[in-house]
Amino acid sequence: MKKVLLFxxxxxxxxxxxxxxxxxxxDSLYCYSHNGATTTPTERQYNLSFSPTGEVLESxxxxxLPWLGxxxxxxxxxxxxxxxxxxxxxxxxxxxxxxxxxxxxTATENTPNQNGDFTQTVNKVWDGQNWQFSDRVSSTxxxxxxxxxxxxxxxxxxxxxxxxxxxYATNVLGKFVQTKFQLWNTTSNSFYDVNxxxxxxxxxxxxxxMGQLTEVYDQALxxxxxxxxxxxxxxxxxxxxxxxxxIWNNIDSNWVNAGRILQNYNVENNLTLRTxxxxxGNQWVxxxxxxxxxxxxxxxxxxxxxxxxxxxxxxxxSCDFYPRxxxxxxxxxxxxxxxxxxxxxxxxxxxxxxxxxxxxGAKRLAIFDFSGKLISSQNIENQLVIEVxxxxxMGIYVAKISGERGNFFTQKILIVxxx
Numbered sequence: 141m142k143k144v145l146l147f148x149x150x151x152x153x154x155x156x157x158x159x160x161x162x163x164x165x166x167d168s169l170y171c172y173s174h175n176g177a178t179t180t181p182t183e184r185q186y187n188l189s190f191s192p193t194g195e196v197l198e199s200x201x202x203x204x205l206p207w208l209g210x211x212x213x214x215x216x217x218x219x220x221x222x223x224x225x226x227x228x229x230x231x232x233x234x235x236x237x238x239x240x241x242x243x244x245x246t247a248t249e250n251t252p253n254q255n256g257d258f259t260q261t262v263n264k265v266w267d268g269q270n271w272q273f274s275d276r277v278s279s280t281x282x283x284x285x286x287x288x289x290x291x292x293x294x295x296x297x298x299x300x301x302x303x304x305x306x307x308y309a310t311n312v313l314g315k316f317v318q319t320k321f322q323l324w325n326t327t328s329n330s331f332y333d334v335n336x337x338x339x340x341x342x343x344x345x346x347x348x349x350m351g352q353l354t355e356v357y358d359q360a361l362x363x364x365x366x367x368x369x370x371x372x373x374x375x376x377x378x379x380x381x382x383x384x385x386x387i388w389n390n391i392d393s394n395w396v397n398a399g400r401i402l403q404n405y406n407v408e409n410n411l412t413l414r415t416x417x418x419x420x421g422n423q424w425v426x427x428x429x430x431x432x433x434x435x436x437x438x439x440x441x442x443x444x445x446x447x448x449x450x451x452x453x454x455x456x457x458s459c460d461f462y463p464r465x466x467x468x469x470x471x472x473x474x475x476x477x478x479x480x481x482x483x484x485x486x487x488x489x490x491x492x493x494x495x496x497x498x499x500x501g502a503k504r505l506a507i508f509d510f511s512g513k514l515i516s517s518q519n520i521e522n523q524l525v526i527e528v529x530x531x532x533x534m535g536i537y538v539a540k541i542s543g544e545r546g547n548f549f550t551q552k553i554l555i556v557x558x559x
Contacts, residue, residue, distance in 0.1 A: 485554035
């Protein structure tokens with residue numbers, strides 16, 4: 141008869157002191173679609189590696205195929221930064237389902253100035269053999285460091301052709317006073333006005349934008365006509381709590397309500413709820429809602445998108461984020477040994493006594509597969525027993541426990557189904 145053995149494992153717990161610059165990074169995120177009581181995975185992303193300062197160096201996105209009940213590679217992205225932490229290159233590869241390999245898809249190259257602002261961004265596409273230009277965006281900045289122009293050009297027949305331009309006027313704080321959007325006329329070889337936005341600010345606090353007026357240019361009459369406006373309100377902490385969009389009615393020469401955004405914040409001034417409403421001619425009606433959930437460290441760990449279904453909010457989609465300390469395995473200060481009974485193999489649903497871990501400050505249990513993917517993550521603070529969340533496929537995994545001080549241990553385990 142086959143026996144399940146319980147190994148008495150000697151686990152080395154390494155205590156680390158978090159450096160002052162320590163911070164959280166997001167290991168992975170999982171997104172789902174919802175239809176009533178049915179929840180279906182859609183996409184997930186793994187951030188595979190980070191720079192010492194926390195920038196993502198490599199990530200992979202996967203798409204869920206519900207008709208097959210499995211995940212398929214979607215995109216592999218690599219990022220390159222200069223010594224100032226500016227993103228200078230991003231290359232995205234797509235998954236070739238026939239060759240079962242990654243192939244180049246798009247690339248972006250940025251040129252930053254001394255302030256870290258991009259003076260040029262060049263986008264490229266892969267034609268199967270070589271990188272080909274797609275478009276580029278060039279920006280100019282004044283002596284005060286504020287942006288003045290942004291010009292997009294398209295690559296056509298071996299040459300760059302102007303496509304659009306935005307002109308910026310800013311105040312002494314660098315806030316926009318007016319922006320003007322222009323398109324390129326290939327016949328006259330010149331830019332022509334399309335629309336402009338004029339911004340207004342709180343007289344008592346010039347950092348708070350109170351309104352934005354959009355006008356369109358009438359080429360025939362050679363005049364600017366009102367189109368729409370945004371009106372904003374803030375709480376005492378400077379958080380925008382309300383934004384109303386109004387459309388100009390040329391017939392009655394008045395402003396007509398169109399859309400409204402209401403926003404709520406927690407005590408840490410993080411956005412918790414965003415509700416979009418539309419005007420039906422008589423009153424405001426709910427439209428969409430986004431709910432943000434944070435952990436105790438104020439990391440975003442989940443957001444939910446719902447739509448209004450006549451009388452109630454209907455959950456449409458959601459994404460779960462899995463953050464961790466970036467430097468949790470650095471700056472080792474001391475070590476102590478802890479005896480912990482770890483079932484190996486571990487059976488899904490099995491409770492494991494972990495009372496010995498209470499004194500270590502353990503907070504989170506994470507399970508990784510052998511490629512380094514984060515499979516599950518759960519809070520275990522002040523718990524006497526641990527039960528791994530999720531119905532994981534049978535296989536070999538790495539279990540990792542971390543705490544607020546960065547203490548951790550890892551162990552290779554075999555997970556099998558059933559208690």
